[in-house]
Amino acid sequence: MATEFLKGASAPAVPIIDLVVSEEDRVAIAKRHKRRRASVAIRYVFLTLLATIILFPIYITIVNSLLTPLQIAARPPLFFPTKPTWGAYSDAWTAGHMSLYLMNSVIVTFLIVTGQIVTATCAAYAFAFLEFPLKRTLFIVFLATLMVPFEVTVITNLTTVVNLGWYNSYAGLAAPFMATGFGAFLLRQAFLGVPRDLRDAAALDGYGHWRFMVRVAVPLARPAMAALAVFSFLGAWNQYLWPLIVTKDSRYRTLQIGLRQLRATSLDQVNVTFAGVVIAALPLIILLVIFQKQLVRGLTAGAVKG
Amino acid sequence: MTADIAPERGLIAEGLIAEGLIAEAGQTKRFLNRRRKEAGLGYLMLAPSLLIFSVFVFYPFFKNFYLGFFRTPPFPGLPARYVGLDQFREVLTSDYFTNSFRVTIVFALLTVPAGIILGLLLAMVANQRLKGIGAYRTIFSSTVATSVAVASVIFGTLLNPQVGLLPWLGLTTNPSILENPKYALFAVAVTTIWQNLGLSFIVMSSGLQAIPDEIIEATEVDGARPWTRFWRVTLPLLSPTVFFAFVVGSIVAFQTFGQIDLLTQGGPIDKTNVLTYAIYKALRDQNEGKAAVLAVALFGVTLLLTTAQMRILERRVHYGN
Numbered sequence: 001m002a003t004e005f006l007k008g009a010s011a012p013a014v015p016i017i018d019l020v021v022s023e024e025d026r027v028a029i030a031k032r033h034k035r036r037r038a039s040v041a042i043r044y045v046f047l048t049l050l051a052t053i054i055l056f057p058i059y060i061t062i063v064n065s066l067l068t069p070l071q072i073a074a075r076p077p078l079f080f081p082t083k084p085t086w087g088a089y090s091d092a093w094t095a096g097h098m099s100l101y102l103m104n105s106v107i108v109t110f111l112i113v114t115g116q117i118v119t120a121t122c123a124a125y126a127f128a129f130l131e132f133p134l135k136r137t138l139f140i141v142f143l144a145t146l147m148v149p150f151e152v153t154v155i156t157n158l159t160t161v162v163n164l165g166w167y168n169s170y171a172g173l174a175a176p177f178m179a180t181g182f183g184a185f186l187l188r189q190a191f192l193g194v195p196r197d198l199r200d201a202a203a204l205d206g207y208g209h210w211r212f213m214v215r216v217a218v219p220l221a222r223p224a225m226a227a228l229a230v231f232s233f234l235g236a237w238n239q240y241l242w243p244l245i246v247t248k249d250s251r252y253r254t255l256q257i258g259l260r261q262l263r264a265t266s267l268d269q270v271n272v273t274f275a276g277v278v279i280a281a282l283p284l285i286i287l288l289v290i291f292q293k294q295l296v297r298g299l300t301a302g303a304v305k306g
Numbered sequence: 307m308t309a310d311i312a313p314e315r316g317l318i319a320e321g322l323i324a325e326g327l328i329a330e331a332g333q334t335k336r337f338l339n340r341r342r343k344e345a346g347l348g349y350l351m352l353a354p355s356l357l358i359f360s361v362f363v364f365y366p367f368f369k370n371f372y373l374g375f376f377r378t379p380p381f382p383g384l385p386a387r388y389v390g391l392d393q394f395r396e397v398l399t400s401d402y403f404t405n406s407f408r409v410t411i412v413f414a415l416l417t418v419p420a421g422i423i424l425g426l427l428l429a430m431v432a433n434q435r436l437k438g439i440g441a442y443r444t445i446f447s448s449t450v451a452t453s454v455a456v457a458s459v460i461f462g463t464l465l466n467p468q469v470g471l472l473p474w475l476g477l478t479t480n481p482s483i484l485e486n487p488k489y490a491l492f493a494v495a496v497t498t499i500w501q502n503l504g505l506s507f508i509v510m511s512s513g514l515q516a517i518p519d520e521i522i523e524a525t526e527v528d529g530a531r532p533w534t535r536f537w538r539v540t541l542p543l544l545s546p547t548v549f550f551a552f553v554v555g556s557i558v559a560f561q562t563f564g565q566i567d568l569l570t571q572g573g574p575i576d577k578t579n580v581l582t583y584a585i586y587k588a589l590r591d592q593n594e595g596k597a598a599v600l601a602v603a604l605f606g607v608t609l610l611l612t613t614a615q616m617r618i619l620e621r622r623v624h625y626g627n
Contacts, residue, residue: 043434043436044436046431047439050442050446051442051445054445054448054449054500054503055445055448057460057461058448058449058460060464060471073469075473075474076474077471077474119355119358120355122351122354122355123354123355126347126349126352130344130345130347130348130351131341131345132344132348132349133345135348138352141359145359145364147608147612148363148367149557149561149605149608151561151563151601151604152366152367152601152602152604152605153362153363153366153367153370154589154601155366155369155373155589155597156369157362157366158589160361160366175358175362178354179355179357179359180355181355209344209347237453238455240455240567241564241586245589255453255455256453256454256455256564257455259456259459259568260455260459260567262459263459263463263568270463273459276459277456277459280455280456281453285451288451295450295508296512299450299509
């Protein structure tokens with residue numbers, strides 16, 4: 001299934017059956033083997049070609065971040081840094097404020113992911129384990145939030161945040177995203193999979209709802225929690241429109257908006273722009289390598305039935 | 307716990323004892339108390355989400371309609387004037403909006419089908435038994451690690467006429483590609499397709515891998531040719547995934563903003579002025595009334611799109627087990 005996709009399939013072991021084979025057959029088999037080997041080679045060439053095309057923009061970005069602006073403008077272009085210079089990175093890190101932007105992104109993303117997990121867990125628990133009037137209506141209200149793109153609400157949200165005194169602050173950056181209809185839905189589905197008997201047994205043991213939620217339901221729903229964490233992490237980390245309009249200086253700007261600033265600097269510092277891009281992309285690349293499995297599950301949640 | 311007070315009290319009470327809800331039979335009062343408590347806990351648990359949704363989703367959503375009734379004065383400080391539906395009529399029939407709407411649709415048509423087809427192609431190619439295929443899979447999914455801003459800055463710099471690579475490849479346009487009314491939207495679309503390729507590949511791959519091996523093997527035994535197998539077996543079984551990618555992809559395409567802001571700022575001559583960017587520009591010009599009307603339009607289009615796609619596609623999608 002989804003989670004196994006990066007492992008790939010290993011080559012099948014072909015059982016070799018020793019039979020008496022005529023000389024003609026032997027020639028035919030040899031021919032077929034040759035053809036198969038050629039087709040395998042063609043497949044590898046095709047795969048490598050596709051991989052090269054996809055990786056090229058990333059590769060050239062890394063190369064350019066290690067060159068001087070003059071070398072970058074050289075024609076024909078240099079596709080390998082013979083004498084790499086690392087100055088662009090320190091320029092982007094300090095003068096380009098990338099260290100500050102990185103910290104802001106980490107803080108805001110942490111607030112949003114934590115907030116979404118807490119609010120979604122509580123809401124999902126209520127929908128899955130508790131009985132109360134208007135439950136179905138309220139669930140529809142949660143789902144209705146999925147129909148409203150954030151861009152539609154941005155005008156009044158800006159006014160609201162300004163009025164709350166949260167313009168250009170972490171609170172302003174995170175507040176609108178502290179709840180998630182999608183997350184509540186995802187976790188409710190997971191909680192519904194928790195056997196009812198467990199709830200009854202826990203109640204006999206004197207577990208209240210809170211204790212049951214934290215000790216039993218949440219641990220059992222771990223895969224869905226991880227999927228939600230990845231999903232909300234990517235959403236928060238990659239945000240662009242909201243941080244752009246709700247911040248006004250580098251103190252609260254996030255990485256994505258920081259890149260916008262970095263790009264705006266002059267072309268004779270284009271190597272700094274490239275270094276900034278690498279700095280901005282690196283955290284995600286590292287996390288994706290570590291959490292590949294959760295990532296695939298998070299991204300495909302709801303995409304594939306079963 | 308869902309049991310209502312029924313004639314067979316004894317039975318319910320027994321059940322309740324088993325659930326550890328009440329200590330003795332017949333104590334319905336305490337049971338009702340329990341239920342009231344449970345309801346209270348339910349509302350308490352929903353409260354944080356509902357608070358955020360009311361303030362940051364529903365209130366601003368409905369406020370848009372209200373704001374659309376008022377024309378923003380030319381100078382700040384003057385009171386906004388109530389104009390009823392005039393502003394809706396004016397903005398929605400203007401060339402500015404029609405153009406923006408058309409650009410958004412063209413952009414979606416350029417990016418969504420191409421993204422799905424390329425993702426599917428990569429998934430098919432990577433779904434074979436070869437040594438080292440895992441490395442290719444990792445590379446094919448690598449662009450999920452790039453954000454819109456990362457992809458846009460990379461492509462923006464590579465497409466730049468001074469430091470970019472296009473002139474060296476002999477591909478020069480005048481004016482340069484991102485300032486060229488003919489090609490700017492296409493360049494933004496290519497950037498977007500590249501950035502989404504990793505996600506598209508991952509989604510299509512999981513779809514492919516959810517197809518039971520036996521089915522594919524059975525058709526192999528039946529001697530179906532690869533091409534026939536793809537059209538007759540793989541694609542129909544994959545249709546829920548493609549359907550999902552199509553709906554979500556279209557909605558995301560209609561919310562495109564970062565690429566436009568970083569690559570073209572809606573230009574040249576509004577040729578890349580997608581709806582979200584038009585909203586942003588109106589907001590930046592402090593024209594809340596116009597921004598609100600455009601936002602209502604964006605919502606309407608998104609809603610229409612989702613329902614239409616559900617209607618048309620769901621009938622043809624194969625959801626078999």
